[in-house]
Each structure stands twice: as structure tokens, then as C-alpha cells.
Amino acid sequence: MAKVGRMKLGSQGLEVSQQGLGCMGMSAYYGPPKPEPDMVALIHHAVQCGVTFLDTSDVYGPHTNEVLIGKALKGGVREKVELATKFGISISDDEKFENRGDPSYVRAACEGSLKRLDIDCIDLYYQHRIDTRVPIEITIGELKKLVEEGKIKYIGLSEASASTIRRAHAVHPISAVQLEWSLWSRDVEEEVIPTCRELGIGIVAYSPLGRGFLSSGTKILENLSEGDFRQNLPRFQPENLEKNKTIFERVNEMAAKKGCTPSQLALAWVHHQGNDVCPIPGTTKVDNFNQNIAALSRYHHLHITTMAKVGRMKLGSQGLEVSQQGLGCMGMSSGYGPPKPEPDMVALIHHAIQSGVTFLDTADVYGPHTNEILIAKALKGGLREKVELATKFSINIIGERKFDIRGDPEYVRASCEGSLKRLDIDCIDLYFQHRVDTRVPIELTIGELKKLVEEGKIKYIGLSEASPSTIRRAHAVHPITAVQIEWSLWSRDVEKEIIPTCREHGIGIVAYSPLGRGFFSSGSKLLDNLSQNDFRKALPRFQPENLETNKTIFERVNEMAAKKGCTPSQLALAWLHHQGNDVCPIPGTTKIENFNDNIGALSVKLTPQEMTELESFAAADVVKGDRYAEEMLATWKNSDTPPLSSWKAV
Known part of the structure; x- marks a missing residue:
């Protein structure tokens, strides 16, 4: 079993396990105390598994x-x-509760906990419930003193209003707010969650399984002991239970389809709310604990498509419809290190299609040829009809890292026939000229592509890394459906001329490398894991003289992502989605968990102010290094072709 990962809880420096362990039920409220040796063994097992947040x-x-x-x-x-x-929460002799937050009580309570826990310092000390008789400033003021005295490290609140959180945070930074958050307890989403995120406060979700209801539904009531306080909860009363049980039935049904338990599905939903959220499900059984932490792997399989299928969009004005986000397939076979295991890549493509991502991007040069063959295998069994398949031609490999760009009619036709054969299909949905052959008038290349359209071998024509002039000239021969370009937070040179030209002519925009070759997923750490033959090692922006400056771009993006409760890659992709409904980014990946993270970007909303702030992080004068080295492939800036009148076929 893989160890549970780590996360930053809030912005004050506290790091915890991605999932915690709620210990209440071991001793109280969920029936009689459980056997001490069993509970000690469970806690030790949790720590060994990486669940260290108790x-x-x-x-x-x-x-x-x-x-x-x-x-x-x-x-x-x-x-x-x-x-x-x-x-x-103070309990009187007659078992009545009183909320207290006066300074003398705060200090005495802390001293008592330190003694019972037999420790010198509490890592995170929460006010369990707010004493509405005492100004929150007074309570936090005493906690601040305890921090200064080294008796507690971080301060937290539980079940606090947005106003109380703000006032408390003004006295001393609050590291975390604990609140009930689950599939059926979501009242905190309107005010409390946004307040926490605005202030950089971590979120700890208690009762993430709805007091156990999302584990076993109404059956839970059959096993409650006499002293279990859940017997008195309104949602478990007969007049409410009949309706509530349908909630569990529907969760259970979806869980069965996804091959997980309902509790894993419910926990995965909480994990998906953002990387600033740490659920702390409680249990008294090792088996249940193991099931709960397995939700972390299910988290990577629960994404925006589970909650709402990835939407559709018109790509260009010629009739092509694709998924709102595509899947770049290059890295599965080449460019980014050695080819990945074929069964894993086929499974990833199948998962993408099931998730609604049906726009697949490949090219004859990827491998070369092997990526198209992989795609063909993945599309067997009726899947071809469910996807929009884009491939490319024009980059002819003639040696080690040496390319010859070709757009002559004979080469265009031969390339198309080769791709059709490797893909094992009759017609290519979208056929891009990968790079422009500056020796051949674009009219000749597009003229041959037009013939292939008329012959039914391709449906739509696209260009990649073409200049505005080339786009216009091509479009005059046959309508161009889409232009593929590198467009991301740190590659924005296309915005001045290319994007307006496409929009003027009703041409769709396909953004490749929308995550900056993976940089906006992990920053400079990306370079630690690149294999020997990963071509990114040669990119100017990843060279030492540029990386020191560029890594600050990622740090600022990552910081904003944390505040918004998403990953930096989701934020970078969301920025692109907000550029317009004519833009389709095609992030590539070789891992299902990264794929799920990427399509989660579709649920990230950005204000105009946030868009502007993001753009300032990676302004042209901030980014160091070009997109490509001089000896690498040409870009749109060097893609004008000679006039048709000058052409003399040899």
C-alpha cells in the first residue's frame, strides 16, 4: 500500500498527511469506549501508513x-x-454543555490537554465551539500568548462564522478551520470556504462520511449501541430517513460503476474540493481505515466528468465539434523520454473517452509513427466513432535530431495515406500541416489537402505554427478549420497577430503545451525527473541561466492556486479556457491521475482581476528564454512561404 501523501494545511507552515484520523469514536459518543490495545494498534497502523494527522x-x-x-x-x-x-466545550456534572472562551478557561484547558497527552506542545489547537459571550479577540489573544510561550504551534477554529474567522485572523493568523463538510452537509460552501481561501486558512472536514451514513446507509442504524448520540440526529429520524436513504442508494450505485465503495466515493468528493482540504474520517477498525485511505487513489478517478461530463464546443466555423479539452498523445510514445507501456496508455485513452475527452491529437512524427499505431489499437472495438481524431504531417526525420519540413503535394498525399494505414481508419477528422514548408507556396500544400477532402480521406484542414499571412493565404484556397499553436501563461506571442487572424476568419484555436511543457504542473522540480532523452532538457527556458528567474513564475502561480483551492496546472489551464469559447487546450499526459487533475480545470472560475494578475506573473519581460532553441523546429515567426507565382515545380 502506497504511503499517504503530504499537504500544506493553511499558509502558516503546518504540513500534515493528506487525510487525517478522527479519534473521537474510539472513546466516546459512538457507543462505549473501544478496547485500548485495539485502538493503540489502529493509531500505530495509521502512522505507518502515512496518516499522521490525528x-x-x-x-x-x-x-x-x-x-x-x-x-x-x-x-x-x-x-x-x-x-x-x-x-x-465544558461538561458539567449533570452532563450539560457550556461553551467557554474566557482567557482563564483557555489556559487551564491547554494545560490540561498537555498533561493528558503527555507532551510539551500541541501542534494545532482549536477552539471547538465559539463562546458567543466572549469577544473572539479575547480568546485568540490568550491563544496567541500560548503560542509565544511555546505551548501550542498553530491556532484553529471549529464551527466559526465567516465574521468570527476574519476577526480572529486579525489578532493572530488562523492555520485551519474545522467544519462539517460532506456530500450531504454543504452549507459551508457559500461563505465559510471562500473566507478561508481568501485568508489562506486550511480546511479540515470532519464527519466527511456523514456520521457514517455514506458508508452503509440506513443499515448504520441497525448497529448503533444504546449510548450512540447519532440515534438523536434529525437526519436519522424515521420522518427524514425514508427520503435520505435514496441519497445513499444513488451514491452506492455510482460507486459500483466506478469500482469503489460508497465511502471511498464520498471521501474522494471531499478530496476533490481542493488541495487545501483535509478530511479526517474517524473509525475504530483497521479494515475501515484501509478502505478510507484508498479513497486517495479514487480521488484521482473522481473528477469533473464524474460530476458533470466534459462539455462540447464548436472548433472553428466549418462544422467540427470536439470536447472542450483534448488529449495530447505525443508523450505516450516519444519526445518526453522512452515510450510508456502500451496497456497503460490504451487504458488512459479509454478513460479519457469515458470522461468525455474525445478530441485526440497525434502526428506521424511522434515515434515516428508509433503514436499513431498506439492510437489505432486504443480505438478498436467501436471507439473510433466516439472520437475526433487529429493527426499531422510535414516533419520528415532525416537523422539524429534533424528534420526536413515538407509540404509538396506528393509528400502530403503519401503522408496522409501512411497515417490512414497506421491509424487503421478511412478518414482523418482533422489533418494539420505540422510545420510550414517555407520552400513551397502554401497554396500548393492546401490545394493537395483540398483534393484529399474531396476524396473523403480527410474531413477538415488545419495548420500548426503558421504566420498570419500563411493562414490567410491558406484559408483563401480552402477553409481552415483550426490552427494549432503553443499558447500558455508563459507563451503568449501569438496573441498580437495569430489569435486575431484566426478569429477574423472563424478558425478554431487549438492550444498545445498549455502547461508550458509541464512547467506549470511542478515548476523546476520537473527537471529532476526528466529522462536522458527528454527533449525538454534542451529547451532554453529550462537552462540554468533562465530557470532561476522562471521558477518564480511557477511559485506565484502555485501561490494563487493554493488560495483558490486548485492545483497550479488547473489554474494555468483555466486561464486558457477563459480566453474564449473558440479555444481548445490539449494538455498531454501519461498518467490517469494527471489527466483527471487537468480536466478539473474546467470547473475553475477566474475573475477578470485574477486573469490580469495571472498574466502579470508571466509577462513577456519576465519570462527568460525562447520557446525553442535555434536549431530546433521553426515557429510561426518563420513560416511565410513564397508566392504561388514564383513556384516552378522541379
């Missing part, structure tokens, strides 16, 4: 849960965990 409270028991945690952390385990506990 959640308790002085009210659990009361006190006995903290004592249990204290015992479990003996023998050097304390140093391996992030320990959160809470204060604020």
Missing part, C-alpha cells in the same frame, strides 16, 4: 481520548505525527 479533543470522554492518544504516542511516535486537539 484529531482529538478534551471533551471526548471527556479527557479519556486524549489519555489514549498520549499512550499511543509513546516510544518515539510523537515525533512522527501532527497532533490536533480542542477546547471550548
